[in-house]
Amino acid sequence: MDIVQASNLVKRYLVGEQQVTAIRNANFNIKQGSFVSFVGPSGSGKSTLLNMIGGLDKPSDGKLLINNTDISTLNRKQAAKFRGEHIGFIFQDFNLIPVLTVAENIEYPLLMVQNWPLAKRQQRVKTLMEAVGIAEQANKFPSQLSGGQKQRVAVARALASQAKLVLADEPTANLDHQTAFRIIDLMKQMRDDFGTTFIFSTHDNKIMNAAESLFILEDGEISEHRQTATEGERA
């Protein structure tokens, strides 16, 4: 099943009196459970695509179905509910809440959107902290963590509400290479364990090859859809 279906997708922005076309006529489908990357230079449209897929920004034209829902038809409140139920976000600067502990940061989306009972929340937070290897830091605050540890918390938080789809905009941009690969491997492990679809963006050639398939963006257009080597072929 395709979790993302985009046809003739267009995004234009008005900057003063000038129109900027950030995405021109993009067509692509992404299968449930896949591990894909949008790749391209700065300004090629990666964030714009991820924001539309995440229901943070509306297409100017074309059609975008997420989990068979046409998200351009949702109003703000419906879009927020849809995001809370279906989509997790990971950002390059981690976006953790500084006054909350690691455990509380992971629990936060469950409190805000899902309203789960306490025992169920605590069990879910514990499972996720163990899955991403951060259980020993449960009571620390973000300022007491390394970049890699912060991004582990962000991965756990994105998975908290059992989102079907996790979007990560340059999740490794603020990490050294070794840590970056560990985070990508962790995301892939989470995909294997939970069946979550991951879409991440990067302009880093080394990181992009960790994806199973790549959409190459050039000046707002998808110029190529490339399958990367499987783990076996690369070894």
Ligand SMILES: Nc1ncnc2c1ncn2[C@@H]1O[C@H](COP(=O)(O)OP(=O)(O)OP(=O)(O)O)[C@@H](O)[C@H]1O
């Ligand atoms: N809110 C906005 N208002 C006006 N123009 C925008 C807006 N967001 C993006 N753009 C323009 O759309 C184009 C694509 O930008 P986008 O941020 O999607 O690229 P990107 O590939 O994510 O770049 P980067 O790697 O630098 O984050 C650029 O020309 C950008 O200036």
